Amino acid sequence: MNAPLPAHLLPAIEPREVPAALLDALKARFGERCSTALVVREQHGRDESSFTAPPPAAVVFAQSTADVSDAVRLCAEHRTPVIPFGVGSSLEGHLLAVQGGISLDLSRMNRVLAVDNDDLLVTLQPGVTRKQLNEEIKHTGLFFPIDPGADASLGGMCATRASGTNAVRYGTMRENVLALEVVTASGEVIRTGTKARKSSAGYDLTRLMVGSEGTLGIITEVTLRLYPLPEAISAAVCSFPSIAAAVRTTIQIIQLGIPIARVELIDGNTVRMVNQHAKLGLREEPLLLMEFHGSPASVKEQAEMVQELASGEGGQAFEWASTPEERTRLWTARHNAYFAALQSRPGCRVIATDTCVPISRLADAMLESVDEVKASGIPYFLLGHVGDGNFHFGYLIDPDNPEERRVAEGLNELLVQRSLRLGGTCTGEHGIGLHKMGFLVDEAGDGAVEMMRTLKRALDPHNILNPGKIFTL
Amino acid sequence: MNAPLPAHLLPAIEPREVPAALLDALKARFGERCSTALVVREQHGRDESSFTAPPPAAVVFAQSTADVSDAVRLCAEHRTPVIPFGVGSSLEGHLLAVQGGISLDLSRMNRVLAVDNDDLLVTLQPGVTRKQLNEEIKHTGLFFPIDPGADASLGGMCATRASGTNAVRYGTMRENVLALEVVTASGEVIRTGTKARKSSAGYDLTRLMVGSEGTLGIITEVTLRLYPLPEAISAAVCSFPSIAAAVRTTIQIIQLGIPIARVELIDGNTVRMVNQHAKLGLREEPLLLMEFHGSPASVKEQAEMVQELASGEGGQAFEWASTPEERTRLWTARHNAYFAALQSRPGCRVIATDTCVPISRLADAMLESVDEVKASGIPYFLLGHVGDGNFHFGYLIDPDNPEERRVAEGLNELLVQRSLRLGGTCTGEHGIGLHKMGFLVDEAGDGAVEMMRTLKRALDPHNILNPGKIFTL
Numbered sequence: 001m002n003a004p005l006p007a008h009l010l011p012a013i014e015p016r017e018v019p020a021a022l023l024d025a026l027k028a029r030f031g032e033r034c035s036t037a038l039v040v041r042e043q044h045g046r047d048e049s050s051f052t053a054p055p056p057a058a059v060v061f062a063q064s065t066a067d068v069s070d071a072v073r074l075c076a077e078h079r080t081p082v083i084p085f086g087v088g089s090s091l092e093g094h095l096l097a098v099q100g101g102i103s104l105d106l107s108r109m110n111r112v113l114a115v116d117n118d119d120l121l122v123t124l125q126p127g128v129t130r131k132q133l134n135e136e137i138k139h140t141g142l143f144f145p146i147d148p149g150a151d152a153s154l155g156g157m158c159a160t161r162a163s164g165t166n167a168v169r170y171g172t173m174r175e176n177v178l179a180l181e182v183v184t185a186s187g188e189v190i191r192t193g194t195k196a197r198k199s200s201a202g203y204d205l206t207r208l209m210v211g212s213e214g215t216l217g218i219i220t221e222v223t224l225r226l227y228p229l230p231e232a233i234s235a236a237v238c239s240f241p242s243i244a245a246a247v248r249t250t251i252q253i254i255q256l257g258i259p260i261a262r263v264e265l266i267d268g269n270t271v272r273m274v275n276q277h278a279k280l281g282l283r284e285e286p287l288l289l290m291e292f293h294g295s296p297a298s299v300k301e302q303a304e305m306v307q308e309l310a311s312g313e314g315g316q317a318f319e320w321a322s323t324p325e326e327r328t329r330l331w332t333a334r335h336n337a338y339f340a341a342l343q344s345r346p347g348c349r350v351i352a353t354d355t356c357v358p359i360s361r362l363a364d365a366m367l368e369s370v371d372e373v374k375a376s377g378i379p380y381f382l383l384g385h386v387g388d389g390n391f392h393f394g395y396l397i398d399p400d401n402p403e404e405r406r407v408a409e410g411l412n413e414l415l416v417q418r419s420l421r422l423g424g425t426c427t428g429e430h431g432i433g434l435h436k437m438g439f440l441v442d443e444a445g446d447g448a449v450e451m452m453r454t455l456k457r458a459l460d461p462h463n464i465l466n467p468g469k470i471f472t473l
Numbered sequence: 474m475n476a477p478l479p480a481h482l483l484p485a486i487e488p489r490e491v492p493a494a495l496l497d498a499l500k501a502r503f504g505e506r507c508s509t510a511l512v513v514r515e516q517h518g519r520d521e522s523s524f525t526a527p528p529p530a531a532v533v534f535a536q537s538t539a540d541v542s543d544a545v546r547l548c549a550e551h552r553t554p555v556i557p558f559g560v561g562s563s564l565e566g567h568l569l570a571v572q573g574g575i576s577l578d579l580s581r582m583n584r585v586l587a588v589d590n591d592d593l594l595v596t597l598q599p600g601v602t603r604k605q606l607n608e609e610i611k612h613t614g615l616f617f618p619i620d621p622g623a624d625a626s627l628g629g630m631c632a633t634r635a636s637g638t639n640a641v642r643y644g645t646m647r648e649n650v651l652a653l654e655v656v657t658a659s660g661e662v663i664r665t666g667t668k669a670r671k672s673s674a675g676y677d678l679t680r681l682m683v684g685s686e687g688t689l690g691i692i693t694e695v696t697l698r699l700y701p702l703p704e705a706i707s708a709a710v711c712s713f714p715s716i717a718a719a720v721r722t723t724i725q726i727i728q729l730g731i732p733i734a735r736v737e738l739i740d741g742n743t744v745r746m747v748n749q750h751a752k753l754g755l756r757e758e759p760l761l762l763m764e765f766h767g768s769p770a771s772v773k774e775q776a777e778m779v780q781e782l783a784s785g786e787g788g789q790a791f792e793w794a795s796t797p798e799e800r801t802r803l804w805t806a807r808h809n810a811y812f813a814a815l816q817s818r819p820g821c822r823v824i825a826t827d828t829c830v831p832i833s834r835l836a837d838a839m840l841e842s843v844d845e846v847k848a849s850g851i852p853y854f855l856l857g858h859v860g861d862g863n864f865h866f867g868y869l870i871d872p873d874n875p876e877e878r879r880v881a882e883g884l885n886e887l888l889v890q891r892s893l894r895l896g897g898t899c900t901g902e903h904g905i906g907l908h909k910m911g912f913l914v915d916e917a918g919d920g921a922v923e924m925m926r927t928l929k930r931a932l933d934p935h936n937i938l939n940p941g942k943i944f945t946l
Contacts, residue, residue: 118728118833161673172671174680175648190920195896196829197861198645200634200684200904202913202943203925207647207680211673228730255591257701259732298771356669360591388670423668431673440675447663451932452676458931459924470675 015100018057022078026060026102029070033061044103047090048150050349050399051434056083056097061105065181065189065220071104072218073187075464083466084214086127086153090160091352092433094213098468104218106155112136113221121178121195123223126155142226145170145261148429149335155219160431161211165334168254168387169261169293170227172429177210181221185460195223208455213431214466216459230261230293234303235321235330238290238310239283243267243370245313246286247363250386252309254359258302262291265384265391267370270337273381277340278333283317288386289334291327334383341381341394348379348396351408355419356390356428365422366391369415376407390428417442432470440471488573491530495551499533499575502543506534517576520563521623523822523872524907529556529570534578538654538662538693544577545691546660548937556939557687559600559626563633564825565906567686571941577691579628585609586694594651594668596696599628615699618643618734621902622808628692633904634684638807641727641860642734642766643700645902650683654694658933668696681928686904687939689932703734703766707776708794708803711763711783712756716740716843718786719759720836723859725782727832731775735764738857738864740843743810746854750813751806756790761859762807764800807856814854814867821852821869824881828892829863829901838895839864842888849880863901890915905943913944 026034035041036058045055062068075082081101088095097103109125112133116122117140124133131151133144148157148164156162158180163172170176179193182205192205209217240246246265253260265288266274272284290306292299307318321327333340342348357365366384373380373393384391393415395408416426416439426432426439441449449471456463456473463473499507508514509531518528535541548555554574561568570576582598585606589595590613597606604624606617621630621637629635631653636645643649652666655678665678682690713719719738726733738761739747745757763779765772780791794800806813815821830838839857846853846866857864866888868881889899889912899905899912914922922944929936929946936946 116831116833118724119831120728121831161671161677163671167671171648174671174677175644184920184924188920190924191918192921194893194898194916195831196863196898196901197832198634198636198640198647198829198863198901199898200827200900200902201898201909201916202684202905202922203689203928204634204647204677204680204684205917205921205924207677208928211675211677216676228728230730251591255593255701257703295774297774301768301770354673356671358589358592358594358668359670360589390669390671420667425667425669425672425674427673428669428671429673432675436674443667443674444678445664447657447661448665448678449675451657451663451678454931455676455681455928458927 015054015098016080018080018100018102019078022074022080023058025074026058026071029074030060035059044085044095044105045097047088047093047095049091049093049433049435050351051093051096053096053098056101056103059103059105061108063108065183068104068183068218068220069187069189071102072183072185075102076186076462079462079464081464081467084155084159084218086156087129087151089150089152089156090433091430092435094160094431094433094466094469096434098434107153109220115140117142119195120226121223122226123221124154126153126219126222128154130154130157137226141229143229144224144226146173146176149338154222154224158210158219158222159212159214161429163429165262165264165385167385168263169259173210174207176225177206177222178225179223180206180209180219182209182217183220184217185462185465193223211431213433213469215456215469216465218465232296232299233291233293233327234299235291235327236303236318237282237287237330238315238318239285239287241285241314243286243366244363245315246288247366247386249288249310249313249315251359251362253306254387256305258305259294260290260302260306260387261293263387264289264334265386266334266337267382270341270381270383273340273344274333274337277336277343280333289330337381337383338394341396345379345396347398349399351395351397351412352430353393353412353415354427354430355415355424356388357419357422357424359389361422361424362386362389365419365424368418369393372414373411376411378404378408388428389424434469437471488527488571489553491553491573491575492551495547495553496531498547499531499544502547503533508532517558517568517578518570520561520566520568522564522566522906522908523824524566524569526569526571529574529576532576532578534581536581538656541577541656541691541693542660542662544575545656545658548575549659549935552935552937554937554940557628557691559629560602560624562623562625562629563906564903565908567633567904567906567939567942569907571907580626582693588613590615592668593699594696595699596694597627599626599692599695601627603627603630610699614702616702617697617699619646619649622811627695627697631683631692631695632685632687634902636902638735638737638858640858641736642732646683647680649698650679650695651698652696653679653682653692655682655690656693657690658935658938666696684904686906686942688929688942689938691938705769705772706764706766706800707772708764708800709776709791710755710760710803711788711791712758712760714758714787716759716839717836718788719761720839720859722761722783722786722788724832724835726779727860729778731778732767733763733775733779733860734766736860737762737807738859739807739810740855743814743854743856746813746817747806747810750809750816753806762803810854810856811867814869818852818869820871822872823867824870824885825903826866826885826888827900827903828888828897829861830892830895830897832862834895834897835859835862838892838897841891842866845887846884849884851877851881861901862897907942910944
C-alpha cells in the first residue's frame with residue numbers, strides 16, 4: 001500500500017468537484033469507454049511513485065485523436081482537470097488526480113502508423129510502448145534506442161523527456177522526437193515539426209511539449225528518429241575496487257570521445273540484490289555494464305580502449321557478452337534491479353532519486369550520498385547512467401513507518417542540494433511531477449519558474465491539463 | 474544597394490515613434506555607448522538579407538547583462554522595440570527595425586567566460602563569434618563544431634537555431650546549447666538549464682529561446698557543448714555525373730549509419746564560380762565535399778565505405794585532402810561560394826532559399842527546382858548540407874530590376890511549396906525573420922502559429938522584443 005501524500009507535497013488547492021453534467025456528457029459520447037467503476041478509477045489514480053491521492057472521477061479510453069479532442073473539449077467546458085494516462089509507469093506522481101478530474105487513457109491508441117525506412121523515421125500513436133515499437137520494426141533493420149527501463153508508452157516518454165541507458169550515445173527524447181500532433185487545452189489539434197531532420201521555422205513547440213508532463217497539451221501522435229541496427233554489438237561487465245574508480249573510468253571514456261552506447265554503474269550492494277534475484281554470479285563489487293555499437297572493427301577498437309582505461313583504474317574481470325542471449329541476460333538483470341531491490345525488502349516502497357550532474361562531479365555527488373544513506377540505516381539500491389552523469393538511489397522504505405519516509409526524503413533533499421551546488425539538476429529523466437516542485441524552484445530560480453507558469457496560464461487558461469504538476473498556479 | 478521591402482512583406486503596422494524621453498534616458502545611462510549617428514544606425518539597420526527598412530532610432534552598445542537589462546527596462550517603460558544585434562549576418566531581415574526602435578549591439582560582450590575541459594563545456598557571452606571561440610579553445614584539444622559558414626556570433630546562432638556543415642554528425646544549436654542566461658521583456662534576468670547533459674526539470678525554456686529570433690528574450694550568456702578534436706580528420710572531394718547520383722550516394726551513407734562529419738553538395742554551375750573565385754581546378758560537375766572524423770582506423774573505414782558507395786553511383790576523381798592546409802583550402806572554397814557567386818554577377822544581390830526535406834526526397838525537391846531556375850534565366854548557385862536534407866539556392870538578382878525579384882520570389886515560392894509537400898520545412902537553419910512569415914503559416918498551420926503568438930503575447934505583452942519577426946501580432 002502506498003503512503004498518503006505528505007503534507008508538504010499536498011497542493012493547497014482542494015480537488016475540484018467533477019460536475020455530474022460532465023460525466024453524463026462523457027458517457028453519452030464514449031458509452032462503455034467512459035468508466036466510473038472504482039477498480040478502473042483506482043488503477044488510473046496511481047503510478048509507480050510512493051504517493052496516493054483520491055482516484056479520478058472517471059476514466060475515458062480514447063481510441064483516436066478525435067476522442068482526445070472531444071474529451072478535452074468537454075472537460076474544458078466544465079473546467080475539469082484531465083490527466084493523460086499511458087501505462088502508469090511514472091515515478092513522480094504524474095498520474096495522480098490531486099485536483100480531481102478525469103483520467104484519459106491513451107493505451108488503446110497503440111498503432112505504429114508509418115515506418116519510413118529511407119528516412120529513418122517512425123510515426124506512431126502515443127500508447128505504443130517502446131518494446132512494442134522495437135518488436136514491430138525489427139524486420140526493417142532499424143531500432144529506437146531510448147530505453148528508460150520500464151516498458152513505458154512513447155507518449156509518456158515524450159511527456160517526461162525520458163532517456164535511460166542508451167542516451168550517452170543516442171540522446172534523450174529531446175533529441176529524438178521530430179514532430180508531434182497535440183490536442184491543446186481548448187481541444188484544438190495542432191502539429192509541431194515536420195519530417196525534416198532540422199528546422200528553424202519559428203518557436204520549437206515540439207521541445208516545449210516534450211517534458212511538459214501533460215500540462216500544456218495531450219500528445220496524440222509522435223514522429224521519432226530511428227537508427228540502423230549496429231552491424232556489431234558487444235557488451236561487457238567490469239568490476240572495480242570502488243565506485244570512484246568506476247566513475248573515473250567513465251569520465252575518461254567520455255573525455256576521449258569514445259562513442260560508447262551504454263555505460264551503467266551498479267554499486268556492490270545492488271549487485272548483491274541482482275545476483276539473488278536473477279541467479280547471477282557477478283562479483284559483488286561496483287561494476288560497469290557497457291555496450292559498444294558500430295562496425296566490427298570499431299567495436300573492437302572501442303572495447304580495447306575501454307579495457308585499457310578500466311585496467312588503469314584497477315578494473316578486473318572484464319567479461320564479454322557477445323551473443324544476443326548473453327547480452328539480453330545482462331541487460332534484463334540491469335532492468336530488473338528495481339524489482340530485485342523491491343524483493344530484497346518484502347512490502348517496501350521505493351523513493352527514487354534522479355539527480356544528474358556534470359560528469360566530472362559525479363564521484364563527488366555520489367560518494368557523499370552513499371555515506372549518508374549508509375549512516376541512515378535505510379536499505380537502498382544505487383544505479384547510474386553514468387555516461388550522462390545521471391544516477392538513481394532507491395530508498396527502500398517501510399510504507400507504514402513515517403519516520404523512514406521522513407529520513408529518506410531528508411536524504412534525497414541532501415542529495416539534490418549537493419547536485420545543484422555541483423551544477424546539476426534535480427531530475428535527469430523522471431520529471432518533476434508532484435515530488436520535486438520545491439527542488440525545481442531551487443534549481444531554476446523563481447524567475448524561470450514564473451516564466452513556466454506564464455506559459456502554462458497562456459496555453460491552458462482554465463488550468464485543466466494535468467493541473468498541480470511541475471508547479472501549482 | 475538593397476531593394477526596399479516588397480509590399481507583401483511590409484508589416485501592416487506603422488513604425489512606432491521612439492520617444493525623445495527614451496533617447497534621453499538611454500544617453501544618460503549609456504553615455505557614448507548610446508549612438509544616434511546616422512552611419513551607426515544604418516549599419517545596425519541592415520543585414521545580409523536583400524531588404525531595407527528605415528534604420529533604428531539609436532544603437533546601444535551593451536557590455537554586460539546589467540546593460541542589457543537596463544536597456545530593455547527603459548524600452549519596456551517607453552513601449553519601444555529593441556532589436557538585439559550580433560555581427561549582422563542574418564539572411565532573413567532579423568535585424569531590420571521594421572517597427573522602429575533601438576538596436577542593442579551585443580558584439581562587445583565577447584568574452585569566453587569559462588572552458589570546462591573535464592565536462593566538455595564552455596560558457597561565453599553572446600557576442601563571441603564561432604571562429605573566435607575555436608581560436609580561444611584550440612589549446613584545450615576541444616572544439617565547437619557548429620559552422621554556419623558566416624563567422625556569426627554565438628548569441629545570433631542561438632537565436633536562429635543555426636547549424637551548417639557539421640550538423641549531420643554533431644547536431645544543430647538545438648542539440649548543443651545546454652543553458653542560457655536571458656533578459657526577459659521586463660528586463661528580468663533568468664537562467665535556463667544547468668551544466669548537466671540532460672534534465673527533465675520543467676519546461677524546456679532553453680529550447681524555447683533557441684530559435685526565437687530575439688522575440689522572447691535577449692540571450693546574455695550561453696553554455697555550449699564542446700567535443701574532443703578528432704584524433705584523425707580526412708576530407709575528400711568526389712565528382713558525380715549528376716546531382717541525383719550525388720544525392721543517392723548521400724542517402725546510402727546516412728542509411729548505413731556511417732558517422733560522416735560533413736557531406737556538402739555543390740552543383741556544377743556553382744563549382745565553376747568557386748573555381749574562378751578561388752583559382753581551384755575542381756571538375757565542373759556536381760560534387761560532394763566530405764569530411765570524416767574519428768580514430769585513424771575508423772576514418773579509414775568510413776572513407777573506404779563511402780568511396781565504394783560513390784563509385785557505385787558513377788562518382789569519380791575521389792581526391793583526398795589529409796593535411797590541414799589542403800582541408801582548409803577546400804572548406805574555405807566552400808564557405809566562399811556565397812562570395813564567389815556574388816562576384817560572378819557584379820552588383821547583384823542574393824535571395825537565398827533554405828528548405829530542408831527528409832533525405833529520401835532530396836533529389837525530388839532539388840531537381841525540379843533546378844529545372845525551374847534554369848528556365849527562368851536567373852543566375853543562381855546551389856549548395857547543400859545534403860546529409861541533413863538541407864540545401865540553398867541563391868538567386869542572383871539585379872536589385873534595380875523588380876521583375877527579377879518577382880521571378881526569384883516566385884521560384885522560392887515553388888521550391889518551398891514543393892518542400893512542404895515532401896514533408897519538409899521552409900527553413901532548415903536561417904530562420905523565419907521577415908521573409909518567410911507566410912511560409913511559416915503554410916508549414917505549421919494556423920493553430921500552431923497562433924500558439925506561437927500566444928506564447929509571444931504572454932512573455933512580451935508590450936511586443937517590444939524584435940517585433941514583426943516570425944509573425945505579426
